Amino acid sequence: MESSGHVNSQVTDTRLVEERRGQVLRAAVKLFSERGYYTTTIQQIAKEAGVSIGLIYQYFGDKDDVLFLSLKLVLESYEKEIPLRLEGIEHPVERLCMAVWAYCMIVDRLRDATVLAYRSTKSLRADRRALIKDDEIRTNRMLEGCLRACIAGGYMREVNEHMLVYQYVMFCHAWALKNWAFEKKMSVSKYVDEGIKLLVEPFLTAKGKTALASVRLGTGDFKHEKRPARRVSKARAKV
Amino acid sequence: MESSGHVNSQVTDTRLVEERRGQVLRAAVKLFSERGYYTTTIQQIAKEAGVSIGLIYQYFGDKDDVLFLSLKLVLESYEKEIPLRLEGIEHPVERLCMAVWAYCMIVDRLRDATVLAYRSTKSLRADRRALIKDDEIRTNRMLEGCLRACIAGGYMREVNEHMLVYQYVMFCHAWALKNWAFEKKMSVSKYVDEGIKLLVEPFLTAKGKTALASVRLGTGDFKHEKRPARRVSKARAKV
Amino acid sequence: MESSGHVNSQVTDTRLVEERRGQVLRAAVKLFSERGYYTTTIQQIAKEAGVSIGLIYQYFGDKDDVLFLSLKLVLESYEKEIPLRLEGIEHPVERLCMAVWAYCMIVDRLRDATVLAYRSTKSLRADRRALIKDDEIRTNRMLEGCLRACIAGGYMREVNEHMLVYQYVMFCHAWALKNWAFEKKMSVSKYVDEGIKLLVEPFLTAKGKTALASVRLGTGDFKHEKRPARRVSKARAKV
Amino acid sequence: MESSGHVNSQVTDTRLVEERRGQVLRAAVKLFSERGYYTTTIQQIAKEAGVSIGLIYQYFGDKDDVLFLSLKLVLESYEKEIPLRLEGIEHPVERLCMAVWAYCMIVDRLRDATVLAYRSTKSLRADRRALIKDDEIRTNRMLEGCLRACIAGGYMREVNEHMLVYQYVMFCHAWALKNWAFEKKMSVSKYVDEGIKLLVEPFLTAKGKTALASVRLGTGDFKHEKRPARRVSKARAKV
DNA sequence: AATGAATGAGTGTTCATTCAT
């Protein structure tokens, strides 16, 4: 069953397709993010990418394709990078916090692109819009997994998981969407810290709170992107 | 100092300007919401509004003006309608809940328009984008006032008010932005109920919780838009 | 049952539509005839017609529409003008000869346009190609009627009417299609004269030949477009 | 004096040029015939021919060259194949009929290509258009030779040979040009039979008619392409 | 005040042609 999300290329060499598409998409994400989809022209993308107009049409069917793959690129960043950050972390509370933290970090890096997703997803053809949503849903499921593990492990009381996950998502996206309201008041790290106080802590059990305390003590408030948090040792966590 | 948000009209009769602009803006909000700003043409707006193309240019300077006033119309709906719903309600907890409830109701009614605001605010000229933000900020301040009253009244513990308000805002907007994720699972009322459990209840003091209980008992879970919640009487609230 | 040949116009004023379309089509027929459909640009047509590019798109849906109506204009010239020339002529043989003569005259006047029809009909969308064929068929039927009257009146022996009509049609079109082969050797009148000797005369009965003789004596060999042939009187014709 | 009809090739090996050009031209004639010159791309021709785009430009100067040689291929089919069919036939009447029959057969086989010639000859550069006409003229001269032989042999009365030849040509081409009008009513063979009744028979002398009768009796109405007509023997013909 | 026909700059897209490999 062929998904309608497939984008055809005139060129067959897979290596080259990968490379050229990347080159064009980097330019497209940049320009779409800065100026929006409709006010960015193919000419501008070609110039920014350092290729000819014709080349773009060898690797993408039309402008809609470029938008679709641009958005996919952004959404897949979330989907791929969050799990990377969770690798090796085992304590459910730490995993949940790290997931939120990682999500916010990526949103911070792709701030304009995140806004772009909100601005332009509706500009896609319906079938593709659905595929972009699927990407989002997959990322959300990851968060939901973290949340459930907390509840299952007795670190968090029963809550409406679906709703709370969406609060996490909106919280992360808000860093980009409402950045004008936050950027002068706090750093991303502070933002995440405060978010966890509002959206995680209140639902933790006593056991969960202890765990969270370790996380925070051990990590210096999630502050350093480059030196990610040392893990809460299993032993400690279980105490 | 002339505010840059001013939109000029060729026509001087204030009454007429009011009327004609309303006529055009209703059409514009409808079409922009359905199809987006760039894919809606002035020709389509004229047709939908039942006026000529030329007339639009008598009452608006350009297409950007139409978008600006359309978004203002939407943002002002929030700003105006929420206070209306709060009239006569005095208990801080009830006021906070009602504010969230009212916000969600308006978002529900203007679902596409709310999405439009996210899609198209960036399409505005920078000075106008700022004015739209001011509208949003004013609405947010209203929520902040409700929140502060709860804390001041001892119904809620100290929290990062600014952050929590934004969580409320994102929660309300999410009903529109992520409607595809909610509409099959619950009604607006249920959505608000669950939201209050996650974003209000956890921060309430014992006193606050008692108040909330009255609210919910008295209102049938905020379920009926047409017959809005009977107010928690001062007497009761104080118990 | 709406025919698919309908061409929409943004403009509703019938008078104006008639006028503007005529203006554009005259330019289009000229340019298409000279340079062909694909090598004529909308810009060139606009310039030639003395209108803007945008105007063309107010009165025609797309370039295909312009071609369709151009060809229709040409085909309808045949259909309308031949009957005009036959008005008042009653003798079957004279009517047949006059029809061929008239057809050739129109082809002569619309020489390039006739060639255009052969070059470009296939460039039309299939449904419209069929409508153009219908126009041709209607013209052919007129000739067939003339031919049948000759046979019915005993002026011509039995022949395969359908085939002979197509010979007449090809003969008339050939004046345009193979003009390079004829133009230096003879005038249209001479061409028609010779054609009648080859395609009409051989099939005439004795009675028919007598009639033809009168026609030719009376008309000076169909030579003068401006002073069309005096009619063979009924009396004479019957002799 | 270099004829302007020459098409340059980057490749010198004559054998190879012959072969590669044939390969490309077969594809080109097919595609041009089906879709027309302007709507067929070099890319499509390359794909259809199973060669690379670059290769086409090694053997042809530009797209016009491909069209020119495609049309030449078609026109030369007429010029070469008709004489082949006439080989060994000596009786003038039979030769004339066979020429028309052969011409129609080739047109039938190259139906779309014949239409292509009418559509696209004008798309050629003027000098080349003239060369294509020369090909047509040469074919016509062949028919004219057959016709003259009939007259010289006393089988046909004096007629305007030039005009009648063009009627023959148009008749043969019409099988392609107006195929939509004939294909449901008759076979090619029937078409030729009827054509001869209209365009040959009427001009035959008594002697000529006798000859024609033999032809027809001897051949089964020209019906079978595979078993071409047995020749009218000289002896018989002279009777 | 209201109309809507007219304008033309600007955009997405195509495709003949080139050229490095």
Next chain:
DNA sequence: TATGAATGAACACTCATTCAT
């Protein structure tokens, strides 16, 4: 000799905006 990725001029078409009525 053969390839096919790359190029960019050129075209059909759109739509915000103007202006004569």
